[in-house]
Amino acid sequence: MYKYIWLVPLxxxxxxxxxGLLGRALRFTEQLIGGIAVGSVxxxxxxxxxxxYSYGFGGEARWPKAYITNEASAFKFDWIPGGAVRLTKxxxxxxxxxSAGQTQPTSTAVNQGxxxxxxxxxxxxxxxxxxxxxxxxxxxxxxxxxxxxxxxxTGYYRFFAYMGLFMFMMLVLVMGSNFLMxxxxxxxxxxxxxxxxxxxxxxxxxxxxxxxxxxxxRVGDFGFALAVFAVIATFGTSQYTDVVGQAxxxxxxxxxxxxxxxxxxxxxxxxxxxxxAQLPLxxxxxxxxxxPTPVSALIHAATMVxxxxxxxxxxxxxxxxSQTMLLVVTIVGAATALFAAxxxxxxxxxxxxxxxxxxxxxxxMFLACGVGAFAIGIFHVMTHAFFKALMFLGAGSVIHGMHxxxxxxxxxxxxxYMPYTYWTFFxxxxxxxxxxPFSGFWSKDEILWNAVSTTYVPFGxxxxxxxxxxAICTAFYMTRLMAMTFWGKERFLGGHAGGEADEAHASAYxxxxxxxxxxxxxxxxxxxxxxxxxxxxxxxxxxxxxxPLAVLAVLATVGGLVGVGPAFKFITRRDxxxxxxxxxxxxxxxVWNPVTHGFGPSEHExxxxxxxxxxxxxxxxxxxxxxxxxxxxxxxxPYSDTGFNLAHATAERLGHTATEWLFIxxxxxxxxxxxxxGFLFYVKDTSLPNIWxxxxxxxxxxxxxxxxxxxFYGWAITxxxxxxxxxxxxxxxxxxxxxxxxxxxxxxxxxxITGGVDKYFVDGIVNSIAxxxxxxxxxxxxxxxxxxxxxxxxxxxxxxxxxxxVFFYPDIVRAWSSH
Amino acid sequence: MxxxxxxxxxxxxxxxxxxxxxxxxIQHPDLAKFLxxxxxxxVIGVAGVLTRRNIIVIFMSIxxxxxxxxxxxxxxxxxxxxxxxxxxxAGQIFTVFIIVVAAAExxxxxxxxxxxxxxxxxxxxxxxxxxxx
Numbered sequence: 014m015y016k017y018i019w020l021v022p023l024x025x026x027x028x029x030x031x032x033g034l035l036g037r038a039l040r041f042t043e044q045l046i047g048g049i050a051v052g053s054v055x056x057x058x059x060x061x062x063x064x065x066y067s068y069g070f071g072g073e074a075r076w077p078k079a080y081i082t083n084e085a086s087a088f089k090f091d092w093i094p095g096g097a098v099r100l101t102k103x104x105x106x107x108x109x110x111x112s113a114g115q116t117q118p119t120s121t122a123v124n125q126g127x128x129x130x131x132x133x134x135x136x137x138x139x140x141x142x143x144x145x146x147x148x149x150x151x152x153x154x155x156x157x158x159x160x161x162x163x164x165x166x167t168g169y170y171r172f173f174a175y176m177g178l179f180m181f182m183m184l185v186l187v188m189g190s191n192f193l194m195x196x197x198x199x200x201x202x203x204x205x206x207x208x209x210x211x212x213x214x215x216x217x218x219x220x221x222x223x224x225x226x227x228x229x230x231r232v233g234d235f236g237f238a239l240a241v242f243a244v245i246a247t248f249g250t251s252q253y254t255d256v257v258g259q260a261x262x263x264x265x266x267x268x269x270x271x272x273x274x275x276x277x278x279x280x281x282x283x284x285x286x287x288x289x290a291q292l293p294l295x296x297x298x299x300x301x302x303x304x305p306t307p308v309s310a311l312i313h314a315a316t317m318v319x320x321x322x323x324x325x326x327x328x329x330x331x332x333x334x335s336q337t338m339l340l341v342v343t344i345v346g347a348a349t350a351l352f353a354a355x356x357x358x359x360x361x362x363x364x365x366x367x368x369x370x371x372x373x374x375x376x377x378m379f380l381a382c383g384v385g386a387f388a389i390g391i392f393h394v395m396t397h398a399f400f401k402a403l404m405f406l407g408a409g410s411v412i413h414g415m416h417x418x419x420x421x422x423x424x425x426x427x428x429x430y431m432p433y434t435y436w437t438f439f440x441x442x443x444x445x446x447x448x449x450p451f452s453g454f455w456s457k458d459e460i461l462w463n464a465v466s467t468t469y470v471p472f473g474x475x476x477x478x479x480x481x482x483x484a485i486c487t488a489f490y491m492t493r494l495m496a497m498t499f500w501g502k503e504r505f506l507g508g509h510a511g512g513e514a515d516e517a518h519a520s521a522y523x524x525x526x527x528x529x530x531x532x533x534x535x536x537x538x539x540x541x542x543x544x545x546x547x548x549x550x551x552x553x554x555x556x557x558x559x560x561p562l563a564v565l566a567v568l569a570t571v572g573g574l575v576g577v578g579p580a581f582k583f584i585t586r587r588d589x590x591x592x593x594x595x596x597x598x599x600x601x602x603x604v605w606n607p608v609t610h611g612f613g614p615s616e617h618e619x620x621x622x623x624x625x626x627x628x629x630x631x632x633x634x635x636x637x638x639x640x641x642x643x644x645x646x647x648x649x650x651p652y653s654d655t656g657f658n659l660a661h662a663t664a665e666r667l668g669h670t671a672t673e674w675l676f677i678x679x680x681x682x683x684x685x686x687x688x689x690x691g692f693l694f695y696v697k698d699t700s701l702p703n704i705w706x707x708x709x710x711x712x713x714x715x716x717x718x719x720x721x722x723x724x725f726y727g728w729a730i731t732x733x734x735x736x737x738x739x740x741x742x743x744x745x746x747x748x749x750x751x752x753x754x755x756x757x758x759x760x761x762x763x764x765x766i767t768g769g770v771d772k773y774f775v776d777g778i779v780n781s782i783a784x785x786x787x788x789x790x791x792x793x794x795x796x797x798x799x800x801x802x803x804x805x806x807x808x809x810x811x812x813x814x815x816x817x818x819v820f821f822y823p824d825i826v827r828a829w830s831s832h
Numbered sequence: 833m834x835x836x837x838x839x840x841x842x843x844x845x846x847x848x849x850x851x852x853x854x855x856x857x858i859q860h861p862d863l864a865k866f867l868x869x870x871x872x873x874x875v876i877g878v879a880g881v882l883t884r885r886n887i888i889v890i891f892m893s894i895x896x897x898x899x900x901x902x903x904x905x906x907x908x909x910x911x912x913x914x915x916x917x918x919x920x921x922a923g924q925i926f927t928v929f930i931i932v933v934a935a936a937e938x939x940x941x942x943x944x945x946x947x948x949x950x951x952x953x954x955x956x957x958x959x960x961x962x963x964x965x
Contacts, residue, residue, distance in 0.1 A: 800963045
């Protein structure tokens with residue numbers, strides 16, 4: 014079945030093409046457009062599901078080896094046939110990795126040429142499988158939701174065409190078998206993101222946001238492109254399998270050592286920062302909320318922004334060869350997590366809160382990757398996709414029910430009016446806060462645990478502390494969001510009395526009897542009336558909107574069970590229960606292990622017997638080098654010594670399991686603290702927020718204004734760019750144009766001089782000679798012109814006679830002499 | 833008798849033969865005569881063109897020149913036919929052309945003369961000297 018994965022990206026593309034090319038011309042109805050879009054994605058999801066099942070579990074299971082569709086010509090075409098182009102492989106430096114205590118193989122294949130051939134083929138491996146399922150599965154829910162949400166929009170066909178195109182591009186990104194296909198998908202999703210943010214292109218704000226997103230992403234893409242070039246130049250190929258295989262034998266670069274792997278990783282990471290909205294390139298994501306809410310859910314929360322994580326994990330071999338870059342990833346991830354979480358606390362727009370929450374959660378994922386827990390990062394990608402898509406769609410449902418009101422200060426008490434939305438949102442809230450056993454708990458706790466116990470980078474405990482504070486903030490702002498939206502006083506009436514009429518209007522709309530709003534032209538997420546001027550009673554969303562919510566709520570609740578960690582060994586008897594169904598085990602084949610220099614946790618499993626659930630306690634047992642000084646049960650430091658480690662220190666006193674539980678309790682306590690504070694501030698005593706905002710005025714202002722990053726960029730980059738442009742313009746106008754104009758003036762001067770010479774000197778000579786000749790000759794010639802025809806005739810006759818004489822001169826002479 | 837008659841007969845015979853030669857010569861005159869005649873015609877025409885003032889007369893003189901040329905053409909054509917080339921008709925064809933052209937020229941020329949007369953009240957060439965620079 015996995016032979017047919019090439020259909021997975023193709024189907025949404027076909028759907029998008031039908032909708033986009035014919036939707037307007039043939040005046041498709043909304044049902045037809047929605048049917049095509051949802052149908053194509055649903056079919057693609059089913060194929061993906063079947064493919065992943067047969068890949069991982071069936072009789073002909075390929076796991077843990079990657080399946081590429083170029084096998085047995087299932088699907089492949091030569092996309093960029095390299096032909097005669099020969100790339101020279103970079104010189105490998107042979108070095109001894111001190112920390113691992115073993116000598117790297119010295120370079121044997123130096124300067125070996127290779128021909129770059131890029132093929133278009135899809136790859137199915139554990140990482141792709143997860144992304145494929147998340148993209149199509151969550152995407153399907155969002156497509157269904159969007160059919161309801163976008164009801165009545167002008168450009169309905171356009172929306173679904175873009176969405177389908179996005180699905181295609183995203184699937185190319187995650188399913189491609191080489192870096193260049195990833196790049197195509199990468200740029201493609203960027204384009205679709207641009208198109209969809211600017212869906213309401215008649216609004217200045219949306220148009221600006223789309224451009225901002227596009228331009229900010231260009232910065233990241235620049236790094237990514239450089240990294241891809243470097244990969245091709247170094248390895249002579251862009252195929253993942255080849256690159257990963259070659260990269261694994263490169264020497265590890267420890268902290269502060271900038272070798273080729275570090276540079277490649279840096280480029281890739283800049284790309285990931287742009288796409289996944291990490292500091293300092295996060296500015297576009299909150300603004301991207303100007304797009305329709307399903308877009309925010311699909312692209313700017315669940316799938317596209319996680320492309321950076323996909324790339325990091327895909328190239329984890331490269332990243333793990335550079336301790337420096339791991340540290341950079343960790344720092345950026347932790348900083349972003351805290352930074353965005355603190356901003357989320359003070360935002361009033363429901364979508365803005367969720368946007369900063371997304372940025373923050375992406376920071377958590379990067380943190381996980383940075384401390385070496387790539388599988389956990391992907392785990393969080395998955396759970397986050399569930400609960401954040403759920404919450405975005407829930408927010409969409411609220412916005413829809415509130416008749417396009419996004420300001421939480423004018424919501425409140427919606428629990429009564431929108432029960433389905435409320436209860437599904439409730440599940441998402443518990444998940445993101447990290448309450449056991451909701452999905453967010455499992456992944457976030459694993460991230461925190463990996464941060465505190467990491468042996469990959471130094472200062473793990475600092476990152477853990479930062480992330481824990483960020484987790485408290487997360488719980489706090491999500492509780493605030495719940496309280497302001499669903500609980501408490503109803504603030505949406507705003508002195509408006511005519512509730513019944515609105516109720517009637519709302520229910521009539523949901524039955525599809527009349528258009529949503531008679532006045533609207535192209536509505537969407539814009540407030541169509543001034544606040545309080547024309548308030549509505551909120552209403553629950555139609556079925557095709559809350560059913561996807563319910564599905565996602567179930568996933569957000571139980572989705573985390575695929576990643577139950579080692580701390581629950583006393584129940585599950587295993588570190589990672591569920592064998593291949595456990596996400597860590599499942600991802601082992603793609604995660605390189607710098608301790609064993611193989612894939613997966615140990616040599617033993619990497620060689621293909623991984624189908625058995627690991628009975629071995631922890632990856633550490635397989636570490637053969639330098640594990641003696643480490644606390645028992647931890648990964649030995651694969652690189653240089655990382656100094657103080659909080660988890661190790663604790664474990665030495667309390668033992669391994671107790672330590673794990675201690676940190677689980679801390680993470681639960683963090684969630685509890687956040688939720689408790691949220692209750693205190695926004696449910697118990699609603700005057701507290703104002704009091705504390707006043708008390709912490711500078712902090713509040715900083716957070717409310719998003720730390721003035723936009724203003725800073727506006728001043729430091731936009732304004733400076735404008736200055737530069739102005740300077741360049743001035744240079745052009747003054748210097749370049751001046752030079753050209755000066756040359757022109759000079760040549761004009763020269764021409765005037767030469768013109769004068771010509772006119773007065775040369776012409777003078779010519780004219781005077783001519784005048785002399787004419788004066789001399791003209792009387793004679795004029796005299797010949799009598800004007801009498803007979804004179805002319807006479808001349809003709811004389812001429813005739815002369816001609817006769819000249820021509821017949823010999824004959825005349827002969828005739829004369831003969832007489 | 834016979835002896836007295838014989839010289840007469842001889843004379844007659846010679847006369848007869850002479851007259852027959854002359855007849856022959858009348859029948860087939862020399863090319864030169866035609867050429868001389870043509871030349872005379874030409875000269876008369878040229879003299880007329882150069883000396884007469886009346887445009888009509890000048891036209892008539894031009895006709896003489898053209899006919900001189902015609903005569904030459906005919907003469908040469910005939911001469912060539914006599915001397916063996918039975919197909920030498922080019923001269924005759926030319927003559928026909930010249931006649932046509934002369935007719936056309938006369939028509940146009942007389943039209944010009946009328947127009948001239950209307951403007952200048954004269955057809956005397958020496959009073960018309962606008963044909964200069």
